[in-house]
Amino acid sequence: MLNRRILRIKVFKELFSYSENRSMSRKEVLSEFERSCEAVRDLYLFVLGSVPAVTAEAARQIEAARGKFNPTPEERNPNLKFVQNDLARLLEEDPDYRKLVEKKQLGWEPYDALVRSLYDALKEQEWFAAYMAAPERTLAADTELFARFFEELLQDNDALESILEEKCIYWVDDLDYALMCAIQSLRDIARKGRWDLPPLYRSDVLAAEGKEVDSDKAFAEKLLGGAFASYEDYEARITGATKGWDRDRICQADRVLIILGLAEVEHVPAVPARVSVNEFVELAKYFSTPRSAAFVNGLLDSLVPKLIEEKGLAKQL
DSSP, X not given: OBOHHHHHHHHHHHHHHHHHOTTOXXXXXXXHHHHHHHHHHHHHHHHHTHHHHHHHHHHXXXXXXXXXXXXXXXXXXXXXXXXXXXXXHHHHHOHHHHHHHHXXXXXXXXXXXXXXXXXXXXXXXXXXXXXXXXXXXXXXXXXXXXHHHXXXXXXXXXXXXXXXXXXXXXXXXXXXXXXXXXXXXXXXXHHHSSOOOOOSBHHHHHHHTTOOOOOHHHHHHHHHHHHHHTHHHHHHXXXXXXXXXOGGGSOHHHHHHHHHHHHHXXXXXXXXXXXXXXXXXHHHHHHSOTTHHHHHHHHHHHHHHHHHHHHTOSOOO
């Protein structure tokens, strides 16, 4: 699931928290990081839960319409294609999926108003009408329908985001990534005919395919552990390179990103120095000020060669 870009983001957030609360221990920082990573997979499971929830809402509305005093011909003989979709049935009948959802309390039962609004919105979509009108019934068609449902109705959904904020503090910024993972799972289901819980780290997926890859978990732990252990050294290097600057002029997010860039160069030997610099410059574009990318890039370009030379690292910028 988790690739190195999102791992760097999570490491950044944990180190930023540490920069604001220096009483945190290394163990506490690493534990928070691990919880944050696992929370992405929990959110992925929660997102998948919308499939049986919306399907059940469709069935409820159909039965309610049938029970009217004077139902229309369409209400008496509804199109049951969506209600009988194979994807919802597959998830509902998968014991591993149900066990995880129940254990982690990730069901959609408390959010009936949201489920109702999602199904009402789904019925208004032209692509839903096309799905209902198509004569074939296939798992592939069901998964593609819900992939679009995730992309167009769950993404940027204010009501959903409000629920996520209340349900888990780690979920605030991870919805888009969880949706992407869920969509990939749907396509895997269409291909294999079953659901499998994805490994937490992307490298584990590749290793299972027989590819030789470095562990993403080990990468993240080296990066966060190295940044924690060498925080004061890196902070002193930044201070030395910005003599004459008021400390408050350097955004704290920029400071943490530069520290992480230095930590990755020193403590993660397999990653080229230029890749490390570029990754944290990219993160500066999203998590700091408009001018931060240029500042982070300039300071890392100045500090990294000195770090490589002083530490005798087998790298070059």
